[in-house]
Amino acid sequence: MHVTKKLPIIVRRFGHPLVRPIQVVAAIDFGTTFSGSAISTKSMFESNPLRVENIQLDKKKAYHKTQTSVLFKEDEFVAFGQQAERKYKTLSLKGQADDLFYFRNFKMQLHGEKLSKRMKLRTIDGKEKSCITVIAACIEHIKEKAIGRINQMNKSIGDIDIHWVLTVPAIWSEQARQFMIKAAEKTGIDRDNLSLALEPECAAVYCKHDELVKDKGQNNSALQSFKPGSKFMVVDLGGGTVDIIVSEVLESGKMKEISKASGGKWGGDTINKKIVDVMNKIFGPKMKKMRTDEMNSYLELLADIESAKRDYDDEDDFTIRLPEFLQEAVNVDELAGKFGNNIVLGKGKKHLLFSQEKMKDIFSKCISDITKHITSLLEEAIGVSEIILVGGYASSPIVQTAFREEFGQKFKLIIPQNPEIVVLTGAVISGHSKEPITRRVAKNNYGLGIRASVDPGDRNLLIGNDRHKKIFHLLIEKGRRMDVGKYVESCKIKVDDSTQLDSIELYITKSDNQEHEININDFSKIGTIKFKLPKLRKPTIFAVSLWYDETEFRVMAEDENTNFQFEGIIQYFE
Known part of the structure; x- marks a missing residue:
């Protein structure tokens, strides 16, 4: 086995070379439904880590987040957030929407997709534009808003003084993570000034500091959640995904994962989709026609569903304002025949009312996927005593009640105030901290895909040619604990003067019975490792x-003849 050693590069501080101290951390929480940004200077962090300033991203709303929407006119960026939707509606009413590209709720397309730089996103009315162009434009707009506020605070702060933190779901693939890095780099953010932060880990960092502040301020010795040895689960309930980690607090105060990150497409948007599905059953082709001919009315309907969902507490009927386009399309007798008293038309046909029973059924079907998965995790995660709920969906009274009923008897349930900004605040804190998370757990089996044979003499891999079968050489097993910033595993590869170690493919497999030969059913290529080596x-x-x-x-190749080391580049998408 290869001797462990540090990479021959500048040591990074949460992704930032220690050339000069970080003066400002700026975090971007790019969400499926809503996005936000926050900043903190070094002095703000030192006085109180929770002291961050949320950036106002929308001119007409002082709220700390705005919806994840963006508008282009051909290739020109026009607006982001609620302002993008307002401009799109206005220009649509004027009949000037033919050259407009309006995108909303598009982040989920990065989850589970095979990504490439050529990947396209589809607008709400069917047009297409480069995915990386769209995401980069969003990041650049948020970045400029943050820099504007930083310059107001201190004009002497330059780009090199700002460290950027971009949040991503913990369950995202390596390809999706690098996609976000490439998008950020397109905006001019230097890679050495950029870190990715996993969303539920940011929440854990926030909660830890929140309890420390309470402990100092109130001298409350009963606060036990983040004492050394304590184990907890973070459930980040976002708009698109539910992201779950289980961690343990170390003696140093840092944290480590004790089971691999998991989750699924169970976020708050599942409720919206269920409601829209019901409305499709009620209105049939009229809903499709509204989306085609009355886009403004359709967008207003979606906004009303989102607003009503966030405030709904099951103490009354769920009420949706009907667009005028749909008001005359309701057949009262058919509605009663399909849904009885569960869905009724309001007075004047201006509202649609879902009964408490109907909403309970919609929510319970969506939430049960989450609670079943958490129950299975808790059966394996021995010693967990707290469950922390964060994210915008966690603010739903229905969700909170469901969690209390399911887990409240056995576990301490922690729901921070304003759970929708916990990840963003934690991302800022993480940017100031030095490796707050020290260990993670591998989600898959990782290995090299090489056209090679095994040398019968020393059992090293011998690089071959196209005549050789592509074999999978396992390096990291699923569930393995990996220390952040440290060596994980290596293998020895023999290269002669007729072959080259210019590129190796990186594969994953979820199967526990890894076949030696790579096949398309059991293995997935996630990237290519490129090396620049001298001629051998x-x-x-x-x-x-x-x-x-x-x-x-990260990857490195060491020449055993010369001890020279060469850092490789992992390209996760073409």
Whole structure:
């Protein structure tokens, strides 16, 4: 086995080279439904880590987040957030929407997709534009808003003084994470000034500091959630995904994962979709026609569903304002025949009322996927005593009640005030901290895909050619604990003067019975490792090592003849 050692590069502080101290941390929480940004200077962090300033992203709303929507006119960026939707509606009413590209709720397209730089996003009316262009435009707009506020605070602060933190779901693939990095780089953010932060980990960092502040302020010795040895679960309930981690607090006060991150497409938007599905059953082709001919009315309907859902507490009927386009399309007798008293038309046909029973059924079907998954995790995660709920969906009274009924007897349930901004605040704190998370757990089996044979003499891999089958060489097993910033595993590869170690493919498999030969059913290629090596004049053995740095893998090849080390680049998408 290859001797463990540090990579021969500048040590990073949460992704930032220690060339000069960080003066400001700026975090961007780019969400499925809503996005936000917050900043904190070094002095603000030192006085109180929870002291962050939320950036106002929308001119007409002082709320700390705005909806994740963006508007282009051909290739020109026009607006972001609620302002994008307002402008789109206005220009649509004027008949000037033919060259407009309006995107909303598009982040989920990065989850579970095979990504490439050529990937397209589809607008709400069917047009297409480059995915990386759309996301980069959103990040750039938020970045400029943050820089504007930073310059107001201190004009002497330059780009090199700002460290950017971009949040991503913990369940996202390596490809999706690098996609966000590439999008951020397109905006001019230097890679050395950028970190990715996993959303539920940010929530854990926030809650830990929140309890420390309470403890100092109230001398409350009963606060036990983040004492060394305590184990807790964070459930980040977002608009698109539910993201779950289970962690333990170390003696140092830092945290480590004790089970692999998991979750699914169970976020708050599932409720919206269920309601829209019901309305499609009621109105049939009229809903589709509204989306085609009356886009403004359709967008207002979606906004009304979202607003009503966030405030709904099951003590009354769920009420939706009907667009005028739909008011005359309701057949009262058919409605009663399909839904009885569960869905009725309001007086004047201006509202649709869902009964408490109907809403309970909609919510319970969506929430049960979450609670079943959490129950299975808790059966394996011995010693967990707290469950922390964060994210915009966690503010729903229905969700909170469901969690209390399901888990309240056995576990302490923690729901921070304003759970929708916990991840964002925690991301800022993480940017100031030095590796707040020290260990993570591998979600998959990771290995190298190489056209090679096994040398019968020393059992090293011998690089071959196209005649050789592509074999899978396991490096990291699913569930393995990986220390952040440290060596994980290596293998030795023999290269002679007729072959080259210019590129190796990186594969994953979820199967526990890894076939030696790679096949399309059991293995997924997630990237290509590129090396720039000098021309070899004699057979050479390279020790190829994987390292886990923050939220990404890094790779190095060491020439055993010369001890020279070469850092590789992992390209996660074409």
